[in-house]
Amino acid sequence: MDRLAPGDRQAGAPDRPLLACLTCDTLHYEPDVPMNHVATCRRCGRVLAAPRDNAFARVLALALTSTILMIGAVFFPFIDLSVAGLQNRTSVLDAALAFSTGMMVPLSVAVALLIVLIPVTRLGAIIYTLLPLVRGCAPWPHAPLAFRLAERLRPWSMAEIFVVGVAVALVKVGGLATLSIGPAFWAFAGLVLVTVLHDNAMCRYTIWKSLETPSR
Amino acid sequence: MEIPGNAEPLTTARRAGMLACTRCGLVHASGPARCGRCDAPLDPRGRKSLQAVWAWLLAGVVVYIPANIYPMLRTATLLEQSESTIVGGAIDLLEHGSYGVAAIVFIASVLIPVGKFIAIAYLALSLNRPGALSIHQRHLLYEMVEFIGRWSMIDVFVVAILSALVQLGSVAIINPGIAAVSFALSVAFTMLSAQSLDPRLIWDADEEPA
Ligand SMILES: [Zn+2]
Numbered sequence A: 001m002d003r004l005a006p007g008d009r010q011a012g013a014p015d016r017p018l019l020a021c022l023t024c025d026t027l028h029y030e031p032d033v034p035m036n037h038v039a040t041c042r043r044c045g046r047v048l049a050a051p052r053d054n055a056f057a058r059v060l061a062l063a064l065t066s067t068i069l070m071i072g073a074v075f076f077p078f079i080d081l082s083v084a085g086l087q088n089r090t091s092v093l094d095a096a097l098a099f100s101t102g103m104m105v106p107l108s109v110a111v112a113l114l115i116v117l118i119p120v121t122r123l124g125a126i127i128y129t130l131l132p133l134v135r136g137c138a139p140w141p142h143a144p145l146a147f148r149l150a151e152r153l154r155p156w157s158m159a160e161i162f163v164v165g166v167a168v169a170l171v172k173v174g175g176l177a178t179l180s181i182g183p184a185f186w187a188f189a190g191l192v193l194v195t196v197l198h199d200n201a202m203c204r205y206t207i208w209k210s211l212e213t214p215s216r
Numbered sequence B: 001m002e003i004p005g006n007a008e009p010l011t012t013a014r015r016a017g018m019l020a021c022t023r024c025g026l027v028h029a030s031g032p033a034r035c036g037r038c039d040a041p042l043d044p045r046g047r048k049s050l051q052a053v054w055a056w057l058l059a060g061v062v063v064y065i066p067a068n069i070y071p072m073l074r075t076a077t078l079l080e081q082s083e084s085t086i087v088g089g090a091i092d093l094l095e096h097g098s099y100g101v102a103a104i105v106f107i108a109s110v111l112i113p114v115g116k117f118i119a120i121a122y123l124a125l126s127l128n129r130p131g132a133l134s135i136h137q138r139h140l141l142y143e144m145v146e147f148i149g150r151w152s153m154i155d156v157f158v159v160a161i162l163s164a165l166v167q168l169g170s171v172a173i174i175n176p177g178i179a180a181v182s183f184a185l186s187v188a189f190t191m192l193s194a195q196s197l198d199p200r201l202i203w204d205a206d207e208e209p210a
């Protein structure tokens, strides 16, 4: 490939490969960051690398936990509503299918994508990327593609926003009916917490480097 | 942590005549069309990405208008039948004394979308000129738009949850209104607009001409 030959940059430059900041394009020598340290961009302050002990295992464990919580969140009811002897139970699927009439159908599909399918796909792609790395094997074929997909889907994975939406909806109907929160709601809430931990634990630079040199 | 050996003056990949991958940061000598590590297309910054920013932004603004005119929720109870728009829903909440939730709804569905339109337009217009905001402040604005923008989708989810939950025969039924569709589209278009804006363009303005 057309990788930059070390030393290309200017005369007398040390033989070290370069890395460009994703935000501001500033060139840095590839950092050789000790464990549990953080390297940041000199110009804009973006984190360039933040390797941690057992980072892959940690991220993988969190991704697996999220997957299990997600399954619970989808299949158990998340709110029970009762008023004047009438009762209605709602699961995540019901909420996604709420727009299933006429012109609303595309919205139903979009909601299902945003709160279930995209988060699940993203988790699957992360697990696919990291599982062989954690076991110390070479990455599986197309792992870079999978990891790029996972990064791409990140803004579109909206499970945590859905949880806050549930809370707002509860307040809106709170006056006219008796409500109780089901197990799926807690699964979703746990999912939010795990997602935050997960995004913080992930050092993208380390993952990219490992995908590049399949020998670790 | 400072990276040792990086003490010399700052240079960008572009000024050094190279092209960096926007996904993984790998630096390439100009030439290949795809990144050698992650296979993402390598896109030299240009007018093309700005055109996409404006196109998505315009689409987002256009569909935001019907989202505010048409009803978001249609409620039928024993006594009455009512339709509420986005702003109407927030006012209802205020009248019921739920100030906190009214504030969340109003911020998520009015302030954030409108603020985002303005912020993206400002960033795109100010790319090559010095302005009231420094580069660092512009960058902060960009990060805020990226981070907060998704949260506007909350109102769509609330409508979905209410419509699924409140289906109690003759007592009360809530159905979604057409505004939910255009609002969801507006949020998605604006997110695409923000994603098309290459943050490196913001920083380019900072460089003295080579
Ligand atoms: Zn930077």
Ligand SMILES: [Zn+2]
Binding pocket: B021, B022, B023, B024, B025, B026, B035, B036, B037, B038, B039, B040
């Ligand atoms: Zn790349």
